[in-house]
Amino acid sequence: MITITRFQTHSRRERGVPQDFVNSFDRIRNFRKNRSIWLNCVGATVSDCETLRVAIFSDGSIGIEPVVCPSDFAEDLPRSLPVTEFVEETAKYKALNVADKLKKDGGDGDPPIVIACDTVIYLDGEIIGKPRDESDAFETLTKLNNRAHSVYTGVAICDGKGRLETFHEKTDVVLDFGNAPDELIREYIATGEPFGRAGAYGIQLRAAQFVKEVHGCYNNVIGIPLHSLAMCLRNF
Numbered sequence: 001m002i003t004i005t006r007f008q009t010h011s012r013r014e015r016g017v018p019q020d021f022v023n024s025f026d027r028i029r030n031f032r033k034n035r036s037i038w039l040n041c042v043g044a045t046v047s048d049c050e051t052l053r054v055a056i057f058s059d060g061s062i063g064i065e066p067v068v069c070p071s072d073f074a075e076d077l078p079r080s081l082p083v084t085e086f087v088e089e090t091a092k093y094k095a096l097n098v099a100d101k102l103k104k105d106g107g108d109g110d111p112p113i114v115i116a117c118d119t120v121i122y123l124d125g126e127i128i129g130k131p132r133d134e135s136d137a138f139e140t141l142t143k144l145n146n147r148a149h150s151v152y153t154g155v156a157i158c159d160g161k162g163r164l165e166t167f168h169e170k171t172d173v174v175l176d177f178g179n180a181p182d183e184l185i186r187e188y189i190a191t192g193e194p195f196g197r198a199g200a201y202g203i204q205l206r207a208a209q210f211v212k213e214v215h216g217c218y219n220n221v222i223g224i225p226l227h228s229l230a231m232c233l234r235n236f
Contacts, residue, residue, distance in 0.1 A: 071097040071116065079127045083120065086127055087154025088166040090118040095156035095164070103160050113236070116156045119223045121199035123149040129198055134189050137200040141185045144199060145177050148213070151199070151221045155229055157236055167232060169225035171216030175201065184210070198223075 071094040077086055094116035102112055121128040123143065131137035151171045158164040177184045188207065194200035201207035203214075203221045219226040 066115070067112075069098050069101070069114075071095075072101075073097045075118070083122045083127055083150075083152050084154075084168050087118045087120055087152045088156070088168050089154070091116045091154035091156035092158075092164065092166050094118065095158045099158050099160060112159065113233075114156075114158050115229070117153055117224050119151065119153040119198045119220075121149055122152055123147065130196055131194055131200045137189050137194040138185055140200040141175070141177070141188070141194070142181065144175050144201075145181050145185070146174065146212075148172050148174050149199070153220050153223060153225055155225065155232070157229075157232060163236070165232060165236060167228060169217055169220045169228050171214065171218070171220040173203070173211065173215075173221060174213040175207070175210045176212040177210055 073090070073093045075090055075094075077090055077093075079086065081089070095114045098116065099112075099114045102114070121140075121144070128140055128143075128149075131140055149172070151173055152168055154166065154168045156164065156166045188194065188201075188210075191206055193202055193206050201210070203211055203218070214221065217225045217227060
């Protein structure tokens with residue numbers, strides 16, 4: 001597995017921090033000219049994907065416009081796994097599932113690049129995913145209130161030639177629901193926004209008003225660590 005943090009990279013092979021950023025991003029853009037990019041968003045509708053991960057891709061920052069393809073992977077790995085292994089393995093199985101479906105569909109030319117992500121919240125040794133219902137969302141947000149928690153996103157990149165790379169990114173976040181947390185949390189849950197999101201909040205949406213601190217990659221909290229992904233794609 002490859003572990004990429006915001007400031008340094010550790011992998012089976014040594015990777016230096018690239019100095020020629022312009023050339024590196026041009027190289028990433030060339031993927032779109034010659035190969036299709038497939039972004040997997042399991043457990044979310046296409047519209048949800050577009051407002052989260054796809055939006056980050058398509059804003060022109062790295063010049064990739066992905067095609068969304070849902071995965072059939074059940075996302076049922078044991079939560080007793082180390083959190084870094086949990087997110088990387090989940091992303092890996094999502095990517096391989098989509099790659100297998102695309103392979104069966106056939107097609108000429110180079111195989112597409114498949115990118116899959118999985119994001120969870122980690123606090124007190126517990127992996128926290130998406131809330132099951134309003135009660136679960138309230139319990140989760142109450143637990144996160146005024147405490148630093150970690151957001152982990154696992155990313156997997158593969159193609160039809162057997163190449164596969166995975167990495168994860170960690171960002172620390174503090175939410176603050178003020179002097180009347182129960183009331184604010186219930187009002188927020190009533191918007192419906194917490195559902196379908198790890199940790200029961202969307203940092204780029206209404207929950208932005210409750211975000212007190214972010215230490216690390218902001219995009220990672222949304223669901224895709226863009227900087228680390230761009231650097232990984234450069235060498236893929």
